[in-house]
Amino acid sequence: xxxxxxxxxxxxxxxxxxxxxxxxxxxxxxxxxxxxxxxxxxxxxxxxxxxxxxxxxxxxxxxxxxxxxxxxxxxxxxxxxxxxxxxxxxxxxxxxxxxxxxxxxxxxxxxxxxxxxxxxxxxxxxxxxxxxxxxxxxxxxxxxxxxxxxxxxxxxxxxxxxxxxxxxxxxxxxxxxxxxxxxxxxxxxxxxxxxxxxxxxxxxxxxxxxxxxxxxxxxxxxxxxxxxxxxxxxxxxxxxxxxxxxxxxxxxxxxxxxxxxxxxxxxxxxxxxxxxxxxxxxxxxxxxxxxxxxxxxxxxxxxxxxxxxxxxxxxxxx
Amino acid sequence: xxxxxxxxxxxxxxxxxxxxxxxxxxxxxxxxxxxxxxxxxxxxxxxxxxxxxxxxxxxxxxxxxxxxxxxxxxxxxxxxxxxxxxxxxxxxxxxxxxxxxxxxxxxxxxxxxxxxxxxxxxxxxxxxxxxxxxxx
Numbered sequence: 001x002x003x004x005x006x007x008x009x010x011x012x013x014x015x016x017x018x019x020x021x022x023x024x025x026x027x028x029x030x031x032x033x034x035x036x037x038x039x040x041x042x043x044x045x046x047x048x049x050x051x052x053x054x055x056x057x058x059x060x061x062x063x064x065x066x067x068x069x070x071x072x073x074x075x076x077x078x079x080x081x082x083x084x085x086x087x088x089x090x091x092x093x094x095x096x097x098x099x100x101x102x103x104x105x106x107x108x109x110x111x112x113x114x115x116x117x118x119x120x121x122x123x124x125x126x127x128x129x130x131x132x133x134x135x136x137x138x139x140x141x142x143x144x145x146x147x148x149x150x151x152x153x154x155x156x157x158x159x160x161x162x163x164x165x166x167x168x169x170x171x172x173x174x175x176x177x178x179x180x181x182x183x184x185x186x187x188x189x190x191x192x193x194x195x196x197x198x199x200x201x202x203x204x205x206x207x208x209x210x211x212x213x214x215x216x217x218x219x220x221x222x223x224x225x226x227x228x229x230x231x232x233x234x235x236x237x238x239x240x241x242x243x244x245x246x247x248x249x250x251x252x253x254x255x256x257x258x259x260x261x262x263x264x265x266x267x268x269x270x271x272x273x274x275x276x277x278x279x280x281x282x283x284x285x286x287x288x289x290x291x292x293x294x295x296x297x298x299x300x301x302x303x304x305x306x307x308x309x310x311x312x313x314x315x316x317x318x
Numbered sequence: 319x320x321x322x323x324x325x326x327x328x329x330x331x332x333x334x335x336x337x338x339x340x341x342x343x344x345x346x347x348x349x350x351x352x353x354x355x356x357x358x359x360x361x362x363x364x365x366x367x368x369x370x371x372x373x374x375x376x377x378x379x380x381x382x383x384x385x386x387x388x389x390x391x392x393x394x395x396x397x398x399x400x401x402x403x404x405x406x407x408x409x410x411x412x413x414x415x416x417x418x419x420x421x422x423x424x425x426x427x428x429x430x431x432x433x434x435x436x437x438x439x440x441x442x443x444x445x446x447x448x449x450x451x452x453x454x
Binding site for chain 2: 015016018019020023025027030050051054055058059060062063090091105106107150151153154155157158159161162163164169172173174175176177179180181183184206209210213214217303306307309310311312
């Protein structure tokens, strides 16, 4: 076989950088900001319902208002998210066809059912919460709702990873772990903001600790993910100028600013730092999801990214 | 090959000219191909024909010729036993924009799902521990 190198490439020893006249090797996804916003709303809803389940059982009276808020956020996020997904369909009128069949090998089919189940159970818990006089009491539908919330927080990352978009498919485990930590951080930060607004500082501080734990885990995962993408040579899209600044901003908002705010809050006990840290997580998570979609699409446009991703040495550990 | 049509907004997929097949004709692309590079038929028959052609080319001195996507060949990797459309190539797969070692995308989903659920359970346990410690 003629193995002449048609281009130079420092990322991979076995791939010489050839492609078919630089044309894309795979199709980019048709997804835009609507799907990015869905990912944010879905993660917030799932994370909130998960935290509601934990807090109503182990959080005590201090977190009862946070539990109530979380139970309202969950169905609201699911409804907004489902609305965005339906808007994203080519024929929104026929959205119900997404539930016409169930296919266990299709993350989109599994996800449609998880979102439907999550939305339904969240609506029930919110309704029960509304009828209760005591906020955040233990509810029978809370356990199933929180269990489905784990699926709600998780399914979108494997859905992206099952595509042929190099940036999403290269590290399925780390992508999913990152989405899981960001869902918890986002929900804890949102609930903390609402507690601060209600003047319940102790509850807000507890939720801030949850957000910080999730943010630390998130930081470690982001680091490892970036390192592995660089090793596999599937990060050209991340280095493009139009992607670099938003991504840096997203990292600063989701990791740097909240951790700095947590330290400052611990030192000064000033409410401002709790609010600033939580707000940074909320804005940063939305921006980070937008970057994931935009950069993924760019990585699909670049045939070299896909061809590097499908090299035998990469495939061995993929 | 799935393509999103800008006209009706629906995803369309090659049907191998189902209507022509019903009439006993081969797909239009195979019929129209000026060099007969696109061949249509039973996969076993095509397999045999392709192997013979590779042998023929090797005998003629075209040592680069090889099959892509047949069982055990490049393209049939990562749990893919074979591709139902395979190719006879004379250069590296990348030169044709073909993935040298493709994998099945749906197999990545369970791996991601497990990792995501594990992470969430870990964070949930950490939160339970935190709430427990604070309520002491």
